Amino acid sequence: MKLSQYYAPTLKEDPAEAEVVSHKLLMRAGMIRKLTSGIYNYLPLGLRALNKVAAIVREEMNRAGAMEILMPTVQPADLWRETGRWDYYGKELLRFNDRHGRDYCLGPTHEEVITDLVRGEIRSYKQLPVNLYQIQNKFRDEIRPRFGLMRGREFLMKDAYSFDKDDEGAEKSYWNMFEAYKKAFSRIGLRFKPVQADSGAIGGDFSHEFMVLAETGEDTIASCKSCDFAANLEKAKVITPETTCRCDDEIPALEDIATPGKHTVEEVCEFLGVEPRKLVKTLLYIVDGNPVAALVRGDRELNDVKLRNLIGGNEIDFADEATVKKLTGAPVGFAGPHSLDKDVPIYADAELCHDTDWIAGGNKADTHVKHLSLGRDCTIEKFADLRMIEETDLCPECGQAIEFTKGIEVGHVFKLGTKYSESMDAKFLDENGKEKLLAMGCYGIGVSRIVASAIEQNHDDNGCIFPPTIAPYEVAVISLGGKDQAVNDKAEELYNQLISLGVDAALDDRKDRPGVKFAEADLVGYPMQLVLGGKGLKNGVIECKNRKTGEKSELPLDTFAEAFQQWRKQVWADWNLKM
């Protein structure tokens, strides 16, 4: 590629719309341009990086035995109605009609289509297992797209679906994908971590997310400093130390206390002069249309995913003001567990049975109660792990200290079970001639998001620092010849030589001043830069710079090919990558 003829419009200043580094640099380096909110054009450089990521993912998928297919972006509503997700999926699903008024949507994921594709075709256990994948644009009408490629509405994704004859096989497929993901992300050059995750709306038995470790990550990971444990915050179990249950301790009778205008835990504590840990926080939720109360200690956060999973619900939301008033008889801020509407089941965090004599809301305006006993004064449906893990908590697996880090989710693997095969009636005959449901798994990788997260993880003040495996071009040959044709000719010769060696090389043969070329090479983030000037040519050397380490040295021109390969090996080694 010759830069003099290339389309890569760079920007000197950060675009106003960009907030995070990857977005700013992707724009500045001329790799992407926004079309509209959350939807981007890929320019030549950006597309090349994207394609390189896709190529690595494809190779690892193929190597793992998956087979590539391509499904449509437009999907008929009927399939989504079969699984119930037409109603359930919500506004994220972009729906529209064709000229006949039939309902369609843009595919945010393809469980329905793939299941439809294989049902009827897979009739025998002898055809199993099968793993099919595609690399295709997805569309999700995100409530709030942001951060450029990190959370777009249209984005490139690799999604794979496995079909097995039984649970054991499905689990094998799952771990097979898990390993393939580790290989792919390692090859790309990312620092990442697989973490336990909630399987969310897609359902299923268990699931892992692959997180790229970066400050700008939208997710928080709790990981153990001593063992392998790592989990998304919403998934992380909290182990409550075993102590005696104190719910039935003898304590004074329940008593009202006036707390005029004190709604929050903080206000109540300050007003009464007590520690938040002596309060019971009562939270009212609506789960699939039914009211539910959840109790956590005053100084804790409720983890609503845990609550939802405990109840086995789908949709969970805070109760609105009117509902709270109806259930408690009081305005928001005074809910308590002792005199709630009888139809509201109460779930309490496990920690709460280890103390008593609580302060809680009074279910009356401007009133709280003291001397509350959960055993005596209320009916608790169940004590369970309901709270959010905190950094001071101990590892749920080994009991050692944990830490919180930020991560970007670039991959997610799910063991689905028979959720979709059941609703879509995808069956086969097993060894005994018995009809059985296909055991499924699904596995996603955010290809475009990887490009952004690679930049989040690897950049400096001057621009991107691409890992050599996914850089748009691995090497930039920068000619500083100007009017000195001998230098320009030699630079072009070296560039051609690199190409014949099978290296993705770019030649900066533009008429610009050296400073401009250096600045842009750093901005785009070619992992290797080769700079040829008049002096170098005279001395028979070309200068080389490792973008990652900043290290500069010289390569002899007479044994260039050999010297280059050696240097290249070193650069890859600095990335911890194998060629």
Add this chain to the structure above:
RNA sequence: CGGGAUGUGGCUCAGUUUGGUAGAGCGCUGCGUUCGGGACGCAGAGAUCGAGUGUUCAAAUCACUCCAUCCCGACCA
């Protein structure tokens, strides 16, 4: 959807308070000088001031409506 902000040459922004000739820097074109870390001089091109309606002799500027974008929140296989 709730809260906040912004919309002025391709880009970054000033001008709006107090209505009166549409600006700067970067980028772009031409000429010249310069040429190892985003050069300099001279001369140029380039704008329905987000859209509509209204107030006014006069609107980028005031009022109303709408649209778009960004940030915070809820949401998120």
